Amino acid sequence: MSETxxxxxxxxRASRTLANTLIxxxxxxxxxxxxxxxxxxxxxxxxxxSTWQVGYxxxxxxxxDNYQKLFATDFPRWYMNTxxxxxxxxxxxxxxxxxxxYTLSRFxxxxxxxxxxxxxxxxxxxxxxxxxxxxxxxxxxGLTQANAVPGLILVYVASSGxxxxxxxxxxxxxxxxxxxxxxxDGATRFQVLRKIILPLSKxxxxxxxxxxxxxxxxxxxxxxxISFGASAGMNVAVGLxxxxxxxxxxxxxxxxxxxxxxxxxxxxxxxLFLQKYYVEGVTGGAVKG
Amino acid sequence: MASVKLTDVKKIYDNKxxxxxxxxxxxxxxxxxxxVGPSGCGKSxxxxxxxxxxxxxxxxxxxxxxVVNDLQPKDRNIAMVFQNYALYPHMTVYDNIxxxxxxxxxxxxxxxxxxxxxAQILGITEYLTRKPRxxxxxxxxRVAIGRAMVRNAKVFLMDEPLSxxxxxxxxxxxxxxxxxxQKLDTTFIYVTHDQTEAMTLGDRIVIxxxxxxxxxxxxxxxxxxxxxxxxxxxxxxxQMNFLKANLVKEGSxxxxxxxxxxxxxNEDQIAVLTQKGVxxxxxxxxxxxxxxxxxxxxxEGAIECTIDVNEMMGSELHLHLxxxxxxxxxxxxxxxxxxxxxxxxLAYGNKMYITFPAKVMHLFDPATERSLIDG
Numbered sequence: 001m002s003e004t005x006x007x008x009x010x011x012x013r014a015s016r017t018l019a020n021t022l023i024x025x026x027x028x029x030x031x032x033x034x035x036x037x038x039x040x041x042x043x044x045x046x047x048x049x050s051t052w053q054v055g056y057x058x059x060x061x062x063x064x065d066n067y068q069k070l071f072a073t074d075f076p077r078w079y080m081n082t083x084x085x086x087x088x089x090x091x092x093x094x095x096x097x098x099x100x101x102y103t104l105s106r107f108x109x110x111x112x113x114x115x116x117x118x119x120x121x122x123x124x125x126x127x128x129x130x131x132x133x134x135x136x137x138x139x140x141x142g143l144t145q146a147n148a149v150p151g152l153i154l155v156y157v158a159s160s161g162x163x164x165x166x167x168x169x170x171x172x173x174x175x176x177x178x179x180x181x182x183x184x185d186g187a188t189r190f191q192v193l194r195k196i197i198l199p200l201s202k203x204x205x206x207x208x209x210x211x212x213x214x215x216x217x218x219x220x221x222x223x224x225x226i227s228f229g230a231s232a233g234m235n236v237a238v239g240l241x242x243x244x245x246x247x248x249x250x251x252x253x254x255x256x257x258x259x260x261x262x263x264x265x266x267x268x269x270x271x272l273f274l275q276k277y278y279v280e281g282v283t284g285g286a287v288k289g
Numbered sequence: 290m291a292s293v294k295l296t297d298v299k300k301i302y303d304n305k306x307x308x309x310x311x312x313x314x315x316x317x318x319x320x321x322x323x324x325v326g327p328s329g330c331g332k333s334x335x336x337x338x339x340x341x342x343x344x345x346x347x348x349x350x351x352x353x354x355x356v357v358n359d360l361q362p363k364d365r366n367i368a369m370v371f372q373n374y375a376l377y378p379h380m381t382v383y384d385n386i387x388x389x390x391x392x393x394x395x396x397x398x399x400x401x402x403x404x405x406x407x408a409q410i411l412g413i414t415e416y417l418t419r420k421p422r423x424x425x426x427x428x429x430x431r432v433a434i435g436r437a438m439v440r441n442a443k444v445f446l447m448d449e450p451l452s453x454x455x456x457x458x459x460x461x462x463x464x465x466x467x468x469x470x471q472k473l474d475t476t477f478i479y480v481t482h483d484q485t486e487a488m489t490l491g492d493r494i495v496i497x498x499x500x501x502x503x504x505x506x507x508x509x510x511x512x513x514x515x516x517x518x519x520x521x522x523x524x525x526x527x528q529m530n531f532l533k534a535n536l537v538k539e540g541s542x543x544x545x546x547x548x549x550x551x552x553x554x555n556e557d558q559i560a561v562l563t564q565k566g567v568x569x570x571x572x573x574x575x576x577x578x579x580x581x582x583x584x585x586x587x588x589e590g591a592i593e594c595t596i597d598v599n600e601m602m603g604s605e606l607h608l609h610l611x612x613x614x615x616x617x618x619x620x621x622x623x624x625x626x627x628x629x630x631x632x633x634x635l636a637y638g639n640k641m642y643i644t645f646p647a648k649v650m651h652l653f654d655p656a657t658e659r660s661l662i663d664g
Contacts, residue, residue: 108303180342181375184446185389185436186363195388199379 038264045258052250066258074231075259078239081149082263085235086217088153093160093212098205100161102193105171106179119162127159131225138226148226148233155226156216163211170204171197206277210270217267236263291353291443291476292318293339298348300334300500308334310500312348321470321477323491325484326523331500332480333448339478340446341365352443363392365444368437372449374429376421376436382408383417386435407435410472411465427458434466438473447479451486463489484524488512496520504664516664518653521575527607529651530581530618534574536567536652536661543567545650547574548592548612555647561662572661573653578607579621580649584642585631591642594618599635608635610643618643 040057045066047059070076104116134155138144143151174197182192198205216223220237227233234242240259243252293316300309309331316322324332337343339350341362349356357365376385383404390400408414411431421429430450437445450466451459463486470477470490481487487494488508496503496511496519504511504520515521521529534547543562545552554562584591594610597617601624608620620643624632635641652661 175373175375177371177373177375178377180340180362181369181371181436182377182388183342183362184340184367184369185440186392187388188361188363191392196377 041257041260045261047254051254053253066254078234078236082235085152086213089156089216090209090213092157094208096160097163097208101164101167101171105168123162144226145228145230146232151226167204203277206274294351296349299346301346308500321492323479323487324495325481325487326497330497332497336480340369366442367444368440368442369446370433370437370450372452374433381418382432389440403439407438411435426454444476514663516660518658527578527619529575529577532574532616534572536570536572538569550590573655575651576645578619581620582644583622587642590644596639
């Protein structure tokens with residue numbers, strides 16, 4: 001390498017290092033801004049000396065009082081409600097979405113395309129539009145207020161077939177001849193889905209489960225509306241928010257923070273374990289094959 | 290082991306395109322039948338209808354005397370090998386081969402026996418624990434064949450199984466399929482676009498074009514007596530030479546007038562033409578490259594040509610010739626009997642003479658494209 005080209009090479013390298021450094025500084029700054037609220041909430045949840053909002057971050061007296069107090073409230077009930085709703089929704093929604101996607105990917109039937117277009121358009125309307133009529137229907141079925149848990153599961157699961165896009169896209173990339181080979185080998189359509197397609201679609205299955213779990217876990221609007229003030233039917237989001245109303249906030253602010261931390265834990269764990277698949281799941285269908 | 294009978298089978302797609310027209314064929318038990326034709330001729334569609342992967346629009350399909358039109362593929366007791374192998378990527382070779390047996394809930398020790406046995410026949414024993422992606426194309430195709438083998442299915446369907454392999458491997462696998470066929474001794478239906486595969490593998494060949502059957506026969510029959518121009522051109526490599534000619538009726542005999550020479554026909558040909566009452570008419574004369582006689586000097590009945598290209602194939606020469614009317618003719622000439630002088634004379638631009646013996650001439654009607662003698 002000549003001296004000039006060597007110099008240029010070094011120059012390029014230096015400028016690349018500089019660019020990378022700047023990018024990292026920016027990213028770190030953004031992460032800090034992002035993480036500060038979480039960090040504050042965690043710290044507040046350990047504050048024992050007062051229960052209202054204060055002008056400082058680090059607690060003066062540390063303790064687990066807030067967490068202990070949580071168990072004397074309706075919080076365990078809300079937590080359980082949320083958990084049940086999320087688990088059932090995740091299971092049912094996953095089954096429905098995967099079956100729907102497989103059907104739309106592999107079967108050819110009349111009205112298939114119009115149906116897909118119809119669902120696409122329908123999905124553009126916000127779900128809130130249906131709220132009033134949904135409440136009437138659920139009330140007639142006796143699934144509101146204290147019985148909101150099954151009602152909410154029904155609401156979350158009912159329209160889940162419309163979320164077929166991502167997994168159908170993924171299934172479309174799996175060669176059809178695999179289905180055909182399996183069918184000739186003696187498999188039913190369901191066995192093809194279970195033994196061939198799903199094992200090949202692990203990332204997308206996990207993605208579907210995760211999104212189906214996350215939706216109800218953090219939902220506020222529907223949960224609030226359908227539980228309609230009955231504490232026994234609330235989920236964590238609704239229950240915790242009640243502690244932030246002007247007459248409650250001074251007594252319950254640190255309690256709210258402790259609840260928030262507990263709500264975040266399962267989701268964080270889930271993501272940590274499944275993160276690898278999650279990323280693959282979102283991008284996998286796009287480039288494979 | 291079973292017979293397969295297709296009666297007036299049709300495939301009409303939703304967009305009203307007819308892919309297969311009135312397909313009639315009876316395949317005997319243990320017969321090896323090859324569907325051959327250019328792409329889009331309906332051969333794969335027909336095979337997929339037999340497999341149950343495509344609906345049959347009209348007509349009936351019987352396997353072993355039972356109408357199976359509405360049976361699911363899994364209930365037809367057929368095995369199939371796909372062009373792209375269609376191995377299950379998440380399973381090992383062993384699991385791939387065992388898949389159908391497990392679906393049947395066969396005991397594991399019997400599965401083990403069948404899988405290892407098949408693997409031994411196909412020479413893939415050492416790969417049983419590998420996943421398909423760790424195999425070469427040829428090995429994958431063996432696994433695909435193994436998967437079909439272990440099932441002891443009534444009918445063995447193969448959809449262009451060798452098309453994805455390179456030429457050398459294809460020849461090797463072709464020989465192995467012949468061996469396999471002898472071992473399995475079952476009914477085979479094989480789809481290919483390669484006439485060499487069709488000729489070497491089939492007991493009978495079904496030549497298709499545009500959804501129609503053009504001719505059904507043994508390899509020898511379709512080679513010797515093609516019933517129309519398409520079959521004549523499709524079977525044989527290099528393909529048959531076609532020349533404009535005139536059939537001339539003179540008294541009770543016939544001669545062929547081609548490129549300025551008069552060539553006689555033999556008694557059998559004359560008998561057929563007389564019986565059909567064919568008069569003098571324009572014809573298309575077909576002669577295979579290997580049936581063309583090469584003369585090194587001008588004799589009676591010799592056609593003068595110029596050599597355009599001389600391809601040395603080792604055991605034979607492929608000579609590309611132009612007639613004086615600029616008709617292109619290809620000649621296959623075995624090299625073994627040629628003298629040094631003769632070889633030297635077969636150079637670019639040189640003149641040479643050819644002629645066509647009566648028994649190798651195929652006469653086709655230009656209007657109907659059908660053979661005037663065969664079929």
